[in-house]
Amino acid sequence: MAYSETNPLAENFGFDIGGPLAAYWIALLRVITGWWFFHAGVTKIIENGLNFTYGTAYLQGMTGTALGPIPVWMGNNLGWLIEPGVPLFETLIGLALIAGAFVRLAAFGGAIFMTLFWVGNAGFGHGLVNSDLMGLLLFGTMIALGAGRYYGLDAILEKTRLAEAYPKLRYLLG
Amino acid sequence: MQQPDIIDKVAMAFSAALMLIGIVGLGIVELLAGQPYGAAPVTNEAGEIVATPAIDPTLRTGLVLLGLLVLFGWGVYRAATPDAGADRRPTEVTAD
Numbered sequence: 001m002a003y004s005e006t007n008p009l010a011e012n013f014g015f016d017i018g019g020p021l022a023a024y025w026i027a028l029l030r031v032i033t034g035w036w037f038f039h040a041g042v043t044k045i046i047e048n049g050l051n052f053t054y055g056t057a058y059l060q061g062m063t064g065t066a067l068g069p070i071p072v073w074m075g076n077n078l079g080w081l082i083e084p085g086v087p088l089f090e091t092l093i094g095l096a097l098i099a100g101a102f103v104r105l106a107a108f109g110g111a112i113f114m115t116l117f118w119v120g121n122a123g124f125g126h127g128l129v130n131s132d133l134m135g136l137l138l139f140g141t142m143i144a145l146g147a148g149r150y151y152g153l154d155a156i157l158e159k160t161r162l163a164e165a166y167p168k169l170r171y172l173l174g
Numbered sequence: 175m176q177q178p179d180i181i182d183k184v185a186m187a188f189s190a191a192l193m194l195i196g197i198v199g200l201g202i203v204e205l206l207a208g209q210p211y212g213a214a215p216v217t218n219e220a221g222e223i224v225a226t227p228a229i230d231p232t233l234r235t236g237l238v239l240l241g242l243l244v245l246f247g248w249g250v251y252r253a254a255t256p257d258a259g260a261d262r263r264p265t266e267v268t269a270d
Contacts, residue, residue, distance in 0.1 A: 066236035115239065124213035124231050128197060133238075140245075171253040 027151040030097050033138050037110060038094025041087045050084035062120045071116060089113075097142065100152015105172040107142035114139060146174030185248035189241040196237030200229045 016022060044052050059075030059082065074082065089109055096106035114136035121132055141147070148154030154173045163169045178186070207228035210216045216225040 064232065066232045066239055111242075115242070119235055119239070127212040127214075128201065128231060128234055136242075140242075143249075168253055171249065 023150040026145055026147050027100070029138070030100060030103065030142055030147040030150070030152065033110075033135075033142065034094045034097025034099075036094070036135075037090050037113075038098060041090025041092070041094055044087035045091060048087070050087060052083050052086045055082040055086040058120060059116070062116075065119045067116075067119055071120065097147075100148040100150070100154050101157060102173060103148030103152060103154055104143050104146065104174050107139040107147075110139040111136055111143070146170075148174055181251065182248070185244055185251075189244040189248070192237050192241030192244065196234045196241065200234050200237075204229050 056075045056079045059071045062071035062075070065071065090113065093106045093110045093113075096102050097110075114132055118130070118132035118136055121130075124130065146154070149158070157163060158170055158173050163173065204213065204227060205211050209225045210227055213227050213229075213231040213234065215223045215227065218224050
């Protein structure tokens with residue numbers, strides 16, 4: 001938040017990407033997004049275990065969307081993955097975001113979920129820009145900003161020997 | 175990210191254009207075309223559809239998904255190609 005004569009955005013309490021306000025806000029956003037998914041996943045596990053049969057029925061009902069036949073095919077053929085996977089992956093994505101570990105990988109998974117929610121919930125009674133699209137954009141934001149580096153475990157993981165040896169891992173961490 | 179090259183610039187511009195056309199551009203068309211102003215049909219009290227969106231929401235969501243696909247492809251490209259800038263460490267040089 002240093003003052004800069006050449007950059008008006010860097011004035012006091014401005015959004016300096018390397019500054020404390022950015023770190024605070026990105027970390028807060030990440031943890032709240034993580035809690036959102038963790039809560040959604042863990043409550044499914046509490047109520048139905050790893051047998052979320054609504055997931056397959058939901059996908060089978062996604063006809064006539066921009067995703068074409070893909071969701072219906074998934075619903076018909078990937079039940080073995082979807083029924084345990086929805087509660088499990090939602091929980092793990094949430095935990096990863098809360099801890100700030102493997103955030104880009106986790107947020108990519110979250111973006112897949114939100115794409116299916118956005119397109120599948122359809123109706124669009126409140127417009128095309130609804131909370132599902134906002135959730136999708138939130139996960140995109142986590143990926144773009146490398147949100148795990150802000151008060152998250154990815155800041156530590158990226159300094160390990162493995163990450164130093166394979167810098168491309170930062171496309172999954174961060 | 176270091177200085178974006180031509181592929182980075184094309185990926186950013188193309189994906190943003192697709193998403194903005196799908197959401198904002200066609201949203202303005204929908205607005206100007208009259209009711210319904212959103213992407214859902216208007217129904218009367220009996221539940222009958224009295225007005226349908228001018229632009230099929232499948233087209234609009236499809237454009238946004240295409241934009242996201244471009245971003246994903248860009249990410250894969252960046253991860254798969256050698257990145258000369260990202261891992262470059264500054265070295266001291268003597269001035270002439």
